[in-house]
Amino acid sequence: xxxxxxxxxxxxxxxxxxxxxxxxxxxxxxxxxxxxxxxxxxxxxxxxxxxxxxxxxxxxxxxxxxxxxxxxxxxxxxxxxxxxxxxxxxxxxxxxxxxxxxxxxxxxxxxxxxxxxxxxxxxxxxxxxxxxxxxxxxxxxxxxxxxxxxxxxxxxxxxxxxxxxxxxxxxxxxxxxxxxxxxxxxxxxxxxxxxxxxxxxxxxxxxxxxxxxxxxxxxxxxxxxxxxxxxxxxxxxxxxxxxxxxxxxxxxxxxxxxxxxxxxxxxxxxxxxxxxxxxxxxxxxxxxxxxxxxxxxxxxxxxxxxxxxxxxxxxxxxxxxxxxxxxxxxxxxxxxxxxxxxxxxxxxxxxxxxxxxxxxxxxxxxxxxxxxxxxxxxxxxxxxxxxxxxxxxxxxxxxxxxxxxxxxxx
Amino acid sequence: xxxxxxxxxxxxxxxxxxxxxxxxxxxxxxxxxxxxxxxxxxxxxxxxxxxxxxxxxxxxxxxxxxxxxxxxxxxxxxxxxxxxxxxxxxxxxxxxxxxxxxxxxxxxxxxxxxxxxxxxxx
Numbered sequence: 001x002x003x004x005x006x007x008x009x010x011x012x013x014x015x016x017x018x019x020x021x022x023x024x025x026x027x028x029x030x031x032x033x034x035x036x037x038x039x040x041x042x043x044x045x046x047x048x049x050x051x052x053x054x055x056x057x058x059x060x061x062x063x064x065x066x067x068x069x070x071x072x073x074x075x076x077x078x079x080x081x082x083x084x085x086x087x088x089x090x091x092x093x094x095x096x097x098x099x100x101x102x103x104x105x106x107x108x109x110x111x112x113x114x115x116x117x118x119x120x121x122x123x124x125x126x127x128x129x130x131x132x133x134x135x136x137x138x139x140x141x142x143x144x145x146x147x148x149x150x151x152x153x154x155x156x157x158x159x160x161x162x163x164x165x166x167x168x169x170x171x172x173x174x175x176x177x178x179x180x181x182x183x184x185x186x187x188x189x190x191x192x193x194x195x196x197x198x199x200x201x202x203x204x205x206x207x208x209x210x211x212x213x214x215x216x217x218x219x220x221x222x223x224x225x226x227x228x229x230x231x232x233x234x235x236x237x238x239x240x241x242x243x244x245x246x247x248x249x250x251x252x253x254x255x256x257x258x259x260x261x262x263x264x265x266x267x268x269x270x271x272x273x274x275x276x277x278x279x280x281x282x283x284x285x286x287x288x289x290x291x292x293x294x295x296x297x298x299x300x301x302x303x304x305x306x307x308x309x310x311x312x313x314x315x316x317x318x319x320x321x322x323x324x325x326x327x328x329x330x331x332x333x334x335x336x337x338x339x340x341x342x343x344x345x346x347x348x349x350x351x352x353x354x355x356x357x358x359x360x361x362x363x364x365x366x367x368x369x370x371x372x373x374x375x376x377x378x379x380x381x382x383x384x385x386x387x388x389x390x391x392x393x394x395x396x397x398x399x400x401x402x403x404x405x406x407x408x409x410x
Numbered sequence: 411x412x413x414x415x416x417x418x419x420x421x422x423x424x425x426x427x428x429x430x431x432x433x434x435x436x437x438x439x440x441x442x443x444x445x446x447x448x449x450x451x452x453x454x455x456x457x458x459x460x461x462x463x464x465x466x467x468x469x470x471x472x473x474x475x476x477x478x479x480x481x482x483x484x485x486x487x488x489x490x491x492x493x494x495x496x497x498x499x500x501x502x503x504x505x506x507x508x509x510x511x512x513x514x515x516x517x518x519x520x521x522x523x524x525x526x527x528x529x530x531x532x
Contacts, residue, residue, distance in 0.1 A: 075431040078440035080452035084487075087453070092491040099495040110497060111490050138449030139439060167420040174427030179434060 008158040009214045010055040011062050012222045015151035018048050019225030022148065023274065026124045026232065029103035038131040045147065052154075061157035061166045068170055069150050076143045076182040086142065086184025088114050094126035094141055107285035117282045117289045119275075121232030122148060122186065142184040148233075149181060149189060151226065152196030159199050159209055165400050172392050176323055177385060186234045187382040191389040193230040194240050198353060198390065200226060201248055201267070202346040205257070208397070210342070220267065227271040235289065238275045239360060240386060241268065247352040255345055291368055301367035310372055314365045317380035318358060326391035327354075333398035336405075343401035347394050354390035361387075450492070458488045460526040461506055465496045468521070468528070472502040477511030479526075505529045 005013070021044045028037040056062040081087055092114050096105040103124060106116040125148075126141035133140065157166045173181075177188035200223035202208045204216070227244075230237045245268055252259050282288070291297065304310040330351060337344040361383055368375045442448040450459055457479065465473060473496055479485045489506075490498050507513055509525040517529035 071428070072431075074440065075435055077443040078436055079431075079434040080436065080439060080449045082453040088487050088491055092494070095491070095494055111487075113487055114491070133444060135446050137443075137445065137447055138453045139443045140448075143443075164416055164420045167424050171420070171424040171427040174424070174430055178430035182431060183434070 006213050007055045007059040009218050011154045012158060012218045014048050014052045015154040016221040016225040018151050019229045021045055023228050025128055026121050029124050033101050038128045041128050042132050060163045061161055064166055065153040065157045072146045072182050073143055076146050081138050081142055081184050083183050090123055090184055091141055093120055094123035095136055097123055097127035098130045098136055107287050109287050116287045118234055119232045119278050152192035155196040155199055187385050190233045190237055191386040193226055194386045195389050195393045197226045197230055198350055202349055206342055206345040208342045208346040223267050224270055228274055231271045231275040241271050243356050244353055251349045297367040304366045314362055317376040318384050323388035326395045330391055330394045336402055343398055347398050350390055350394040354387040358387040454488055454492055457526055458492050460523040461489055462493050464523050464528050465493050470496055470504045472497050472499040474502045474505045476505055476513055477507045479508060503530050505531050
């Protein structure tokens with residue numbers, strides 16, 4: 001059955017399998033941490049990559065994203081890990097898992113500056129690689145982050161065809177995220193998983209890209225996998241998954257489509273269970289989030305809501321970036337489509353998510369217990385990446401559909 | 411013709427965007443990516459590397475920091491993360507300081523590496 005599938009379908013299966021391996025790796029560390037389990041995970045990943053390379057033979061887009069991941073891997077291996085978040089949060093958590101042989105090592109809240117409440121899906125894979133290699137250093141553990149980039153890029157390569165559109169997406173991603181993809185930060189990876197999940201849901205629920213010869217089962221498996229990884233990347237992943245769910249239900253209601261509760265539950269439940277388990281563990285160990293527990297979030301938020309200077313600072317830090325240009329471009333292009341056309345529905349879904357996610361960030365900054373200017377200066381550029389990448393994807397959806405519409409007319 | 415122009419432009423766009431990665435790329439680091447202790451010199455202050463060398467040499471499991479090593483957020487956090495699995499403990503006898511830092515009178519200097527000194531405080 002698998003052998004007769006088109007390369008796009010195979011690649012999506014494999015991307016779902018890769019996501020599942022990432023999640024399984026985390027739970028192997030929790031229940032049976034051993035050298036054998038790490039080798040099994042390593043071999044599973046290598047097998048998936050082998051089949052991915054085979055399926056890429058017939059698809060230039062998949063070949064291209066595999067080459068891009070190789071390029072990013074080389075860049076990650078050839079750069080020192082010096083950025084604060086990469087060292088003090090993600091690689092430190094991975095180092096703790098590796099040395100303590102315990103997924104929950106950070107929950108003793110040693111070194112509270114390292115945000116011990118952050119999920120450990122990516123650090124767990126770095127720890128697995130360190131165990132296979134047999135030691136720890138300041139370079140190679142972060143290369144596993146690049147592996148996480150592969151599944152969402154496969155989704156992009158399958159949906160944005162011909163090759164030039166995949167190239168445009170990757171080049172824009174490089175311009176927007178740049179070194180955030182290779183320096184051990186999570187924001188670039190988080191943005192990619194958000195965009196891939198949105199695309200998969202748009203295909204499943206709004207009938208976008210109906211001509212793709214991919215079964216519903218493959219799309220479902222891939223969407224479940226991407227959402228499950230999304231919530232394990234960092235805390236914003238759970239927030240993004242909740243916003244995606246809300247926007248999906250609202251978009252279906254606006255389009256007067258039936259809301260298939262069972263299908264939606266099957267897609268989102270694994271992700272929320274994974275996120276819930278982690279939050280429960282943090283609660284049990286008494287490890288809290290710095291934004292939620294330091295100071296009073298609601299009173300700070302209420303205070304800043306009436307302070308024009310704070311609102312202006314947040315708005316300019318979040319929105320006054322060159323990538324905001326994609327938003328008016330989307331609004332301009334969307335008028336070339338009828339309301340009942342699938343690109344219109346897909347673009348509306350993406351825009352709703354992008355805007356709502358940006359407003360959520362706005363409110364988080366309003367209530368932050370940290371010095372507002374310090375918090376904005378150290379994080380706003382990175383945290384804004386998911387909604388800017390969503391706007392860029394929305395632009396690409398509309399542009400590719402507009403171009404193919406014009407070609408069909410000719 | 412039009413298709414060729416689009417493909418050429420896309421490739422140029424991609425190459426230009428790839429340049430964002432080149433300023434931190436270090437070929438030597440790539441060749442030593444899987445070597446023990448690789449990347450430390452490029453990512454950490456020299457004082458932290460000296461501190462870790464002392465901690466590793468003397469197999470210390472718990473240590474304390476005084477002076478700038480403790481007060482400066484960069485030194486403090488890098489020391490905590492790089493020396494792991496050794497742990498920072500305010501009650502530890504093994505104390506480290508940058509040369510010239512005033513330490514408690516009960517502390518005895520027992521070793522040093524470059525400008526980082528190792529004291530045992532009773």
